[in-house]
Amino acid sequence: EAQVTQNPRYLITVTGKKLTVTCSQNMNHEYMSWYRQDPGLGLRQIYYSMNVEVTDKGDVPEGYKVSRKEKRNFPLILESPSPNQTSLYFCASSLPGSVNQYFGPGTRLLVL
Amino acid sequence: QQQVKQSPQSLIVQKGGISIINCAYENTAFDYFPWYQQFPGKGPALLIAIRPDVSEKKEGRFTISFNKSAKQFSLHIMDSQPGDSATYFCAAAKAAGNKLTFGGGTRVLVKP
Numbered sequence: 579e580a581q582v583t584q585n586p587r588y589l590i591t592v593t594g595k596k597l598t599v600t601c602s603q604n605m606n607h608e609y610m611s612w613y614r615q616d617p618g619l620g621l622r623q624i625y626y627s628m629n630v631e632v633t634d635k636g637d638v639p640e641g642y643k644v645s646r647k648e649k650r651n652f653p654l655i656l657e658s659p660s661p662n663q664t665s666l667y668f669c670a671s672s673l674p675g676s677v678n679q680y681f682g683p684g685t686r687l688l689v690l
Numbered sequence: 691q692q693q694v695k696q697s698p699q700s701l702i703v704q705k706g707g708i709s710i711i712n713c714a715y716e717n718t719a720f721d722y723f724p725w726y727q728q729f730p731g732k733g734p735a736l737l738i739a740i741r742p743d744v745s746e747k748k749e750g751r752f753t754i755s756f757n758k759s760a761k762q763f764s765l766h767i768m769d770s771q772p773g774d775s776a777t778y779f780c781a782a783a784k785a786a787g788n789k790l791t792f793g794g795g796t797r798v799l800v801k802p
Contacts, residue, residue, distance in 0.1 A: 582733070609788045611788070613792075618699060618794050618795075619692070619794055620692075620694075620696070620779055620792035620793050620794045620795050621734070621779065621790075621792040622792070623789065623790070626788070626789070628788075636789075668733050668734070670733070672788055674788065675785075675787070675788065676788065677722050677724055677739070677781075677783040677785065677788060677790060678724070678736045678739075679736070679788070679790060680735075681733030681734050681735065682733050683731070683732060683733050684731075684732070684733055
């Protein structure tokens, strides 16, 4: 089954404790992206990757890091989480030049 | 500053009624306008999309209307069903790339 998976689905952490949210897709998509969803603000892009070892900032990159060492994986790293990073996070993937993005099930993060 | 503004934030409609969601954009470089549907606990999924060379696109009970001069587009859900209860996001993109800019979302509740 074609899908995007994210882990963990739920995470409660404390300010400053580094965490990683994993994302993996099995569709051989070149393009991958991370979004955060906040009420009234829709989905805002954090980082994206056009291919392996090619990443770039989205609209709200502050406080986040990403890496793309393999085509299928695109982890999101919060080096020092803060409460304003409490949000619902989605990973997505697509073929290059396609705006039909396939989204993962989401990771709900609470930073205390 | 949101580049894509969506209204209303929420809407309640009776079964069989029409749901209407409106979006407006600023950037005239956008030339692809998808709508995504998100059920609780799930990631968004592409519902229907339109390019500005047509004024309307219909897929089943879902219709997008597009007004290029006004830089507005809308989603109409005809004969709304309880299974349509979800959050709907409009988005805009430059067709050649992958970046999606989302509206704030509309939570639709269809009452039986």
